[in-house]
Amino acid sequence: MTVESPDTYGTTHRSLEGSRILIVDDEATVRTILRQILENAGYTVTEVASCGEILHHLDKDTYDLMLLDILMPGMDSLDMLKSVRQKYTMSELPVIMVTVKEESADVVEAFSLGANDYIVKPVDFAVLRARIKTHLFHKRAEDELRKANEELEHRVAERTAELLAINKALVSEIAERKQQDEELRESETRFQQMAEGIDDVFVISDVKSKSVLYASPAYEQIWGRPVQDLYEDYRHWDEGIHPDDRPRVQEAWARMKDQGDRYEEEYRVLRPDGSMRWVHSRGYSVHDESGQPYRVAEIVQDITEFKQTQQALQEREAMLADAAKLSTLGYATWSEEQHCYLSVSEEYARIYGYSADEYMRRFNTHEKSLETIHPEDRAQFEVAYFNQTKTDDVRHYEFRAIRKDKQVRHIKEWARPVKDSAGKPLHTLVIAQDVTDFKQAGEKLRESEARFQQLAKVTDDVFVISDMESWDVLYASPAYERIWGRPVQDLIKDYRNWDEGIHPDDRLGMQEAWVQMLRQGDRYEEEYRVLHPDGSMRWVRSRSYPIRDESGRIYRVAAFVTDITARKQQQQELRESEARFQQLAGVIDDVFAISDVKSWEVLYASPAYE
Numbered sequence: 001m002t003v004e005s006p007d008t009y010g011t012t013h014r015s016l017e018g019s020r021i022l023i024v025d026d027e028a029t030v031r032t033i034l035r036q037i038l039e040n041a042g043y044t045v046t047e048v049a050s051c052g053e054i055l056h057h058l059d060k061d062t063y064d065l066m067l068l069d070i071l072m073p074g075m076d077s078l079d080m081l082k083s084v085r086q087k088y089t090m091s092e093l094p095v096i097m098v099t100v101k102e103e104s105a106d107v108v109e110a111f112s113l114g115a116n117d118y119i120v121k122p123v124d125f126a127v128l129r130a131r132i133k134t135h136l137f138h139k140r141a142e143d144e145l146r147k148a149n150e151e152l153e154h155r156v157a158e159r160t161a162e163l164l165a166i167n168k169a170l171v172s173e174i175a176e177r178k179q180q181d182e183e184l185r186e187s188e189t190r191f192q193q194m195a196e197g198i199d200d201v202f203v204i205s206d207v208k209s210k211s212v213l214y215a216s217p218a219y220e221q222i223w224g225r226p227v228q229d230l231y232e233d234y235r236h237w238d239e240g241i242h243p244d245d246r247p248r249v250q251e252a253w254a255r256m257k258d259q260g261d262r263y264e265e266e267y268r269v270l271r272p273d274g275s276m277r278w279v280h281s282r283g284y285s286v287h288d289e290s291g292q293p294y295r296v297a298e299i300v301q302d303i304t305e306f307k308q309t310q311q312a313l314q315e316r317e318a319m320l321a322d323a324a325k326l327s328t329l330g331y332a333t334w335s336e337e338q339h340c341y342l343s344v345s346e347e348y349a350r351i352y353g354y355s356a357d358e359y360m361r362r363f364n365t366h367e368k369s370l371e372t373i374h375p376e377d378r379a380q381f382e383v384a385y386f387n388q389t390k391t392d393d394v395r396h397y398e399f400r401a402i403r404k405d406k407q408v409r410h411i412k413e414w415a416r417p418v419k420d421s422a423g424k425p426l427h428t429l430v431i432a433q434d435v436t437d438f439k440q441a442g443e444k445l446r447e448s449e450a451r452f453q454q455l456a457k458v459t460d461d462v463f464v465i466s467d468m469e470s471w472d473v474l475y476a477s478p479a480y481e482r483i484w485g486r487p488v489q490d491l492i493k494d495y496r497n498w499d500e501g502i503h504p505d506d507r508l509g510m511q512e513a514w515v516q517m518l519r520q521g522d523r524y525e526e527e528y529r530v531l532h533p534d535g536s537m538r539w540v541r542s543r544s545y546p547i548r549d550e551s552g553r554i555y556r557v558a559a560f561v562t563d564i565t566a567r568k569q570q571q572q573e574l575r576e577s578e579a580r581f582q583q584l585a586g587v588i589d590d591v592f593a594i595s596d597v598k599s600w601e602v603l604y605a606s607p608a609y610e
Helices: 028-040 051-060 077-086 099-112 125-164 168-195 219-222 227-232 235-239 244-261 306-328 348-350 356-364 367-374 377-388 436-458 479-482 486-492 496-500 504-520 565-587
Strands: 021-026 044-048 065-069 095-099 115-119 202-205 212-215 264-272 276-287 293-302 329-337 342-343 393-401 409-417 425-434 460-467 475-477 524-531 537-548 554-563 591-597 602-605
Touching: 021 028, 021 377, 028 044, 028 602, 044 051, 051 077, 065 125, 065 460, 077 099, 095 099, 095 125, 099 115, 099 367, 115 125, 125 276, 125 293, 125 306, 168 264, 168 436, 202 219, 212 227, 219 227, 235 244, 244 264, 244 276, 264 475, 264 554, 276 504, 306 329, 329 348, 342 356, 348 356, 348 425, 367 377, 377 393, 377 496, 409 436, 460 479, 475 602, 479 554, 496 504, 504 524, 504 537, 504 554, 537 565, 554 565
Parallel strands: 021 044, 021 065, 065 095, 095 115
Antiparallel strands: 202 212, 202 293, 264 276, 276 293, 329 342, 329 425, 393 409, 409 425, 460 475, 460 554, 524 537, 537 554, 591 602
């Protein structure tokens, strides 16, 4: 193992300079060489000689990546990896295992315990640097996306806080709005939970031949095209880019190849079925020992949801801007003795579509003020008004108002008597707010929930959502009773009723696939048999998806099950028909042949031909 000069591997991108790397190896020489290599690349390196020191350093400092020797004296490296993964996810602290060729079994176990990658001794430093950069860039991308989401939510929170500051009387109203927003998002989310769990695409291509050397399976999910087609012709990559974005991306790629730099672009991917995804692509030149770019590594992340979040933020900010105009508290002073307004603010009059002067001229008596209230609500308002005039508590009124422009708006008012130091009533302070949008939001929530229930009732497939911590089934569509032959309520009470319905010969395989999905955080798709209590059997195709919270933790699982019994029966009938045909053709003395008219190709000839 020899130390290479920094100019043999190019310049580390400055966005990664200072990244902290923890080297764990019991050989001092190895640690020294790795430290020198990585510090020359611009990283900040800490080295430890035993597994026992790792948790101490992780508790004391923050690290971006760890190199862990798979064979360490004392505490087992795999046990330590397991302990590290209990505190840090694979994106929070990437771990690259350092091994020798004879330790393949240990490498497999390391991956199952949460290792991100591995490298073989003696170390190829170019490969080591490339893999470290790949994982650090991936970690940086995850951190930036998480930070961007936090900033978006922070901006929404700041805007909400501005509205909260308008008046303390709005606190309860805003709390109800947030609750309704959460319920609305929860209801809409259930329509989207069957498409969760998509990973990034990682591609390595050769600069000279332009051939694709490696493409991760996620390519098929985002591009909607087979990976094998990409291996055969790299141009399938460009064909999937939206025509309006393709020239810009090709120009950036060519500039990176010629200049040996990196590129970063956002563009749209148009899939064969017409659907579109937004992606964030980062390409990096990989240099040979002479400093010439000879390969390109690309990491493509599906940012469709991020784009939707941006759109939602823009819509939310527009909504909040409108709310700031439409929901600004208006106030007025009212004389209980004279039954007339003493004053009204511009905001109060604006709620009804008037200026303050115009409102005072037109509605400065109790009888006139009733004209602003919807005819169907006037009687109820007057009863509430006169029943509460003698109380000192804050009074609440909610009614429909008719604005000057004839619009009907929902208004909420709070009224509180104001007294002098001697306790003598001076006037009543009235605060008004337009709550029409709040009313409409509640109606949308009810409509959304109704749509979900209608869809669940008419679909032939089973849709189930379960909680990861309690294992409780949160929702199961009515189709469960038809396919499983068991009541939905039994499944809600005990999730184990699901497994009991699976054919005993298929149950273990399904349970192993379930555990594998949870361990790898990926989706799974299986076909198996369901055994009804009456002994009848159905074939089903099950697709399950992990659902993650904002921190990336899997907290729910959505399963979508389709009855494929008819398809299985057709396949069996086709096999039986083919067998009968072969038996008949084998025993008859006549020659029976089938040929294609256009090509004259013989598609089948019976044995009697010979």
